[in-house]
Amino acid sequence: MSFASAAAQALVGEERAPLSAMAFVADSATQGRVSADLFGLTLGKAVIREGSIDTALAIAEWPRDLDLLVVDLAGSNDPVADAAALKTAAPGNCLVIGLGQINDVALYRELLAVGFHDYLALPLGEGVMKRTVERMLELRERGGISPLGASAANAVKPRTLSVIGARGGVGTTTLAITIGSLLGKRLKEEVLLVDFDLHYGSLMLALDLEAVDALREALDQPDRIDALFIQQVAQKKSDYLYAMGAEEAPSGGFQARPHAAGDFIRAMHRRFRWIVADVPRGDPVLQRQVIEASTDIVLVTDLSLPGVRDAMRLQQLVQDVAPGGRLHLVTSGVGDPRRSAVKVADVERTLKQKIACQVPSDLSAALAAVNFGKPLSEAAPNSAILKALRPLVASLDEAAVADGKPGRSAGTLVRLVQSLKAGRGKRK
Ligand SMILES: Nc1ncnc2c1ncn2[C@@H]1O[C@H](COP(=O)(O)OP(=O)(O)O)[C@@H](O)[C@H]1O
Numbered sequence: 001m002s003f004a005s006a007a008a009q010a011l012v013g014e015e016r017a018p019l020s021a022m023a024f025v026a027d028s029a030t031q032g033r034v035s036a037d038l039f040g041l042t043l044g045k046a047v048i049r050e051g052s053i054d055t056a057l058a059i060a061e062w063p064r065d066l067d068l069l070v071v072d073l074a075g076s077n078d079p080v081a082d083a084a085a086l087k088t089a090a091p092g093n094c095l096v097i098g099l100g101q102i103n104d105v106a107l108y109r110e111l112l113a114v115g116f117h118d119y120l121a122l123p124l125g126e127g128v129m130k131r132t133v134e135r136m137l138e139l140r141e142r143g144g145i146s147p148l149g150a151s152a153a154n155a156v157k158p159r160t161l162s163v164i165g166a167r168g169g170v171g172t173t174t175l176a177i178t179i180g181s182l183l184g185k186r187l188k189e190e191v192l193l194v195d196f197d198l199h200y201g202s203l204m205l206a207l208d209l210e211a212v213d214a215l216r217e218a219l220d221q222p223d224r225i226d227a228l229f230i231q232q233v234a235q236k237k238s239d240y241l242y243a244m245g246a247e248e249a250p251s252g253g254f255q256a257r258p259h260a261a262g263d264f265i266r267a268m269h270r271r272f273r274w275i276v277a278d279v280p281r282g283d284p285v286l287q288r289q290v291i292e293a294s295t296d297i298v299l300v301t302d303l304s305l306p307g308v309r310d311a312m313r314l315q316q317l318v319q320d321v322a323p324g325g326r327l328h329l330v331t332s333g334v335g336d337p338r339r340s341a342v343k344v345a346d347v348e349r350t351l352k353q354k355i356a357c358q359v360p361s362d363l364s365a366a367l368a369a370v371n372f373g374k375p376l377s378e379a380a381p382n383s384a385i386l387k388a389l390r391p392l393v394a395s396l397d398e399a400a401v402a403d404g405k406p407g408r409s410a411g412t413l414v415r416l417v418q419s420l421k422a423g424r425g426k427r428k
């Protein structure tokens with residue numbers, strides 16, 4: 001074994017076999033970057049060719065065991081159609097990553113829709129490709145061992161969880177942070193927390209992180225969100241937990257334009273598969289937008305009459321704007337259930353839905369989290385709150401996997417791609 005491949009073997013580690021990878025890249029700077037980033041993962045055997053998606057489409061026989069394909073979309077007049085054609089031609093299990101100059105969320109979404117696993121805007125930062133591939137491999141490994149047998153594509157489906165309180169002070173922010181932290185640890189995946197209460201949010205304060213103006217700017221102009229922005233604005237709390245939030249002046253008005261939150265969330269999903277949103281109660285427009293963009297909603301209610309009334313109204317809102325979203329009802333741990341006017345059974349009867357989790361009261365754990373500026377799961381790892389939340393967190397994760405049924409449009413897409421390919425053949 002040469003020194004280079006011995007070193008590469010050490011980089012790969014023991015648990016993962018080297019990947020078989022090919023890349024078609026137009027410019028030499030990017031070729032160098034891709035080659036360096038893939039070196040360890042492929043034992044230096046990645047095939048890096050000068051070219052683009054056109055060159056890749058001209059290949060008649062693909063190696064059957066190809067694990068990874070990187071293609072530059074440079075020069076393509078219709079990158080999405082070309083991507084769809086390439087995806088059908090490439091081996092089924094192969095991960096496909098697009099590269100290109102265009103930094104546009106709409107393009108990114110369309111590429112994912114035709115089966116690309118990711119799209120990275122050029123120029124590539126050092127290590128970006130390596131991290132992207134590693135994250136995909138991890139997802140695929142998890143998907144592979146899942147009892148439900150989810151494929152990699154299913155496992156990378158973006159998820160947005162909204163945590164909403166029926167009333168103020170019921171522990172919404174605490175729950176958003178705790179669930180985000182438990183989810184990240186469980187999945188070994190970076191989770192992003194976003195506090196959408198731009199004026200009075202307390203999530204950043206609770207985590208001892210800095211609030212930034214950029215969240216408001218990003219909501220104003222989500223099309224300007226790029227990898228660099230995300231890197232600078234999402235603040236790292238721990239290995240698997242990132243957060244962002246603002247502290248707008250109380251006097252400053254902010255009116256979210258239509259779809260602002262949805263566009264923002266989709267843009268952030270380029271970097272984070274899981275986003276956990278702390279949803280404001282004071283801004284009905286933003287509240288509605290965030291719920292609309294959510295795949296899962298945790299609704300927290302206390303055991304009071306106003307709490308149940310508002311939980312009912314929010315339940316209705318969720319059914320109206322996110323009919324495909326999964327609603328999980330949770331009762332608040334703030335306060336003593338024995339002294340409350342309403343019983344859990346009353347809530348279930350009124351809302352016609354089972355409570356997914358009764359969060360217990362644990363004042364000392366809540367206090368420890370505040371004092372340390374850390375998620376409750378880290379500040380008080382033995383708290384009963386965590387024990388109560390774990391099944392909920394597990395069900396969120398499993399729901400994500402179970403949800404990955406092929407879409408109804410799959411057949412249409414395949415036919416479309418086949419006709420495209422036929423047309424391409426005739427032109428030659
Ligand atoms: N399960 C709990 N047991 C005891 N205290 C809690 C619990 N959850 C939250 N708290 C405390 O209740 C207060 C309000 O919590 P917070 O998460 O900010 O609520 P919200 O976001 O709904 O306003 C905080 O002081 C927090 O530490």
Ligand SMILES: [Mg+2]
Nearest residue numbers: 172173174202
């Ligand atoms: Mg709050």
